[in-house]
Amino acid sequence: MDVKIVDVAMIAGVSPATVSRVLNHTSKVSARTRDKVMRAIEELGYHPNAAAKNLRSQRTMTIGVIVPDINNSYFAEIIKGIENIAYAQHYKIIICDTQNQKEREAEYLNLLLDRTIDGAIILTPLVEDQELIELADKGYRLGVVGKYVKHDQVPCIYTDNVKFSQEVVQHLVDQGHRDIVFLSGYADAVDSYERLEGYLKALRSHHIPFRPELVENGNFNEQGGYEAMKRLFEKRLSFTAVYAANDEMALGVYQACAEYGMRIPDQLAVVGVDNNRISRYIQPTLSSVDQPKYTMGAILAEKLIDMMNHNEFAHQRVFRIDSTLLIRESSAYQRKS
Secondary structure (H helix, E strand, O other): OOOHHHHHHHHHOOHHHHHHHHOOOOOOOOOHHHHHHHHHHHHHHHOOHHHHHHOOHHHOOEEEEEEEOOOOOOHHHHHHHHHHHHHHOOEEEEEEEEOOOHHHHHHHHHHHOOOOEEEEEEEEEOOOOHHHHHHHHHOOOOEEEEEOOOOOOOOOEEEEHHHHHHHHHHHHHHHHOOOOEHHHHHHHHHHHHHHHHHHHHHHHOOOOOOOOHHHHEEEOOOHHHHHHHHHHHHOOOOOOOEOOOOHHHOOOOOOHHHHOOOOOOOOOEEEEEOOOOOHHHHOOOOOOEEEEEHHHHHHOOOOOOOHHHHHHOOEEEEEEEOEEEOOOHHOOOOOOO
16 A cells, blocks of 8 residues: 555654655754654655656756666666766766666665656666556656566667577577577576577477577676586587577686687587677677667667656657677588588
């Protein structure tokens, strides 16, 4: 049940008008009264409804960017796109690193509730869609990069993970591979299960039996990819190609292959996702799915700021962006039949 301002007033033993004055700093209130109100707010977990407040007069001209892992280079270009559009519109951004923890992401969303920020952009959220929908229903402004959210006030932009995963597997099959490893990210991420879905669909379309032992979790980071490959090598499984769900994990694959004396691409083909800068410079160069990261950040920031400034969208709300598979040395080797 939503806590209302009258509930706070009753617990604090003051009038609703006094609670409003404390929240909005509109007139002097004694320190003792303010303390009582703030204790009641904390006890009840009360958050003012943003839709009921004069948003324009309360603006901070700040947007929070909530990032799952700031160490992941994938997010750098998205943030650059967000920041450049925000700067042009006289907004500042603050970056909030959740370290892939739902609890931290929820804490950073509280910056919206206490009006520290005007809006939030969430990059591939772990928070459930329903919670985001409830925030939007109350008038809080947020946008999402990386998945689709069913709410007409939430701009979102994402790529077709299933489609490009099928293209990756198709490429590897065309090169003669049938025993293909899939390295997934953390289990709750939409990118993980959608890329896995594309992998499975592609196997079925080529009548290749699914081998569950060839699916490993690399947690979307280099160390995770390295450890996942070590587990696969130690099991002495037969495979000739690896599809890593991001370039960070693909770097871990390279490290493990160097330790185990596996030559890329002669003995093992490798494909990643994100087309991070390092993919063009490591040897052999890494085949990767190029996602227009800067564009994704810029479009999402523009749409969110439109909503915050005009309470409506200039054009469409949902954007699905195409990605491109870039074939480089790590998977270009044609296997002999």
